[in-house]
Amino acid sequence: MSLNFPVGKLDIVPWKPTALAMLLLVVLCGCAYPGVSYGGAVAVDYEDGYPGDYFEPYGFEYGGWGGGYRVGPPRHGGRRLERPGRPYHAPPPSRPMPSIPSRPRGRR
């Protein structure tokens, strides 16, 4: 189908199944999220606003925290995994996993 305009001709592409599928995917996933790129919107500077306009994109996602989702520090000697091919350097397996400082304040 085409429409004629004074400045030329506009071709309207018919609906295609793939385009419809992509549209549905985007809608279902709710992917129209606010950009997380900070670009030039952040200036963390004390005098010119210490620390500036540090505002995060709206809408944190915490709904997916299930019962097994854990973020806290382990106790001393907790179990650890040894997986090859990781992008970081892991300490030797003999090294126990550390915990947070346990020394009460005031003791040196």
Added chain:
Amino acid sequence: MIHPPRWFRHSSAMALLGLLSMGANGPMVAGVPTRWPSLGDPKHVEHHPGKMIWADLVTPDLVAAERFYGGLFGWTFEPIHSAALVYAVASFDGRPVGGLLQRTLPVGEQRQPAWLTYFAVRDVDATRRIALKEGAKSLSGPTTYAGRGRQVVLADPEGAVFAVLASSTGDPSDFLAVPGEWIWSSLLARDPARDAAFYQKLFDYDVFDVPDDDGAEHMLFSSDDYARASANTLPGNPCRPHPHWLNFVRVTDAGAAAAKAVALGGRVLVKPHLDRHGGKAAIIADPTGAPVGLMEWSDNDGKGEAK
């Protein structure tokens, strides 16, 4: 929407300030009040690269924030106000724990107040160089503040914003946080393993791969043989990724603290639940929406992990 950065809009004034206060480490901002609290013990200056040593809340309502955090954690506040600065240093039991900065939310944008996490480094410029080489972005600075040190704000390769600070008074000693103090920091990321490699290059962390029950990745970062932070698979809708750092304040009772947060105008984002160490953790939002974690921690160290 991309706005011109504030440093660009005010570059002339900042350049003048820099020229007036050029120090050995480069520009030093003279217009900022010099009543920065000492982070370290001047009698025993020590450095702990990779340790979370400061946090700044950027909020549109400083009074409301003081009322909330003071009521919830018992923090007290010392105002630092000038023509260009509405700021308060938050302290607990006389020890500084962070800062609250009042800034106006950008008009027409859906943006959210948040806490900015600062990690200790010895050399800000060297850290920045490594970060940029590894895919980070530099958002502000480096800048030197008299009485505080030199700092820069970065976004890691996934976009999580953090700051590094070379404190001129050294870093706080490694003590067990008492209730009301920061006890833990977690990075919520799309690819914790890759981020672990990034932060390892910055802070020379030891990285431990910790098993998790639900298949999520959990990387433990340590330095000085102390656990400093973690990186976790970002939960929730994978189509709304929002990598960020989240800090936790130690509380004696996460349930009671969460209820108190609600009574003070906040919200519960994640209900108190048992975490790895055997205590409960929760996430709340302050009245303006800034998320903050609550974490119980018993003094009975070495009892093993929660099953």
